[in-house]
Amino acid sequence: DLGFTDLRLEMLTVRTQEAQVELSMQFDWRTPVDPSLDLMISSKPVTLAVFKDIFPTPLVPVWIETKLFPLFTDGAAQLDRLRLNGTIGQMKKMNRPENAHVFEMRLGLNQLKALPEIPDLEITDVHGEVDIRHGRLLVSNVKGRFGTSALTRGTLNWPSLTDKSRRYTLEIQGDFNLEDLKRQGTQPVLPPAIRREISRIQGAD
Numbered sequence: 001d002l003g004f005t006d007l008r009l010e011m012l013t014v015r016t017q018e019a020q021v022e023l024s025m026q027f028d029w030r031t032p033v034d035p036s037l038d039l040m041i042s043s044k045p046v047t048l049a050v051f052k053d054i055f056p057t058p059l060v061p062v063w064i065e066t067k068l069f070p071l072f073t074d075g076a077a078q079l080d081r082l083r084l085n086g087t088i089g090q091m092k093k094m095n096r097p098e099n100a101h102v103f104e105m106r107l108g109l110n111q112l113k114a115l116p117e118i119p120d121l122e123i124t125d126v127h128g129e130v131d132i133r134h135g136r137l138l139v140s141n142v143k144g145r146f147g148t149s150a151l152t153r154g155t156l157n158w159p160s161l162t163d164k165s166r167r168y169t170l171e172i173q174g175d176f177n178l179e180d181l182k183r184q185g186t187q188p189v190l191p192p193a194i195r196r197e198i199s200r201i202q203g204a205d
Contacts, residue, residue, distance in 0.1 A: 011023075020043065023039065034089045047074075047076055075126065097163070106130070121186070124144065124146070128141055150174050152173050154170075
């Protein structure tokens with residue numbers, strides 16, 4: 001027993017030909033039955049393919065890898081901040097509201113393609129910012145193109161990812177062709193309420 005109660009790594013920079021990742025960490029085991037970890041990771045802009053390879057998926061909520069990442073291809077991403085700060089017990093149960101503060105992430109997206117496996121619905125030149133903090137998901141400054149339509153500004157505000165009510169606010173601005181909107185209304189990733197609203201559009205001039 002060396003008597004250590006914590007381990008600190010002030011800053012570690014990992015460089016490869018394709019990426020640069022920086023991380024800092026503090027591991028505190030003064031409470032051995034449930035030690036705590038404060039881990040921060042950031043990266044320079046990299047291609048989305050490289051970003052998916054270096055992203056620490058074992059440390060984050062499963063839906064980021066299984067639901068968010070498959071929606072996008074091409075383009076670039078920058079991890080401005082990923083932070084895990086809490087006890088190991090809390091991290092194992094991040095889906096609980098009382099542990100929502102443990103995980104934070106701020107991510108920038110640039111020139112991506114969305115829904116690449118659905119050719120008629122593919123959205124190109126996608127830009128945006130993803131921010132997860134205290135259980136809230138905010139997707140802002142979203143831009144993109146589909147068909148002959150242009151999304152100039154989109155915002156998704158999901159106040160609580162752990163709330164069973166699944167309440168959220170979606171705002172979009174742009175120049176839209178009605179036929180394009182009707183096709184987008186068949187997207188399986190859209191919430192049912194939005195698909196129903198789009199399905200009410202009857203024809204386009």
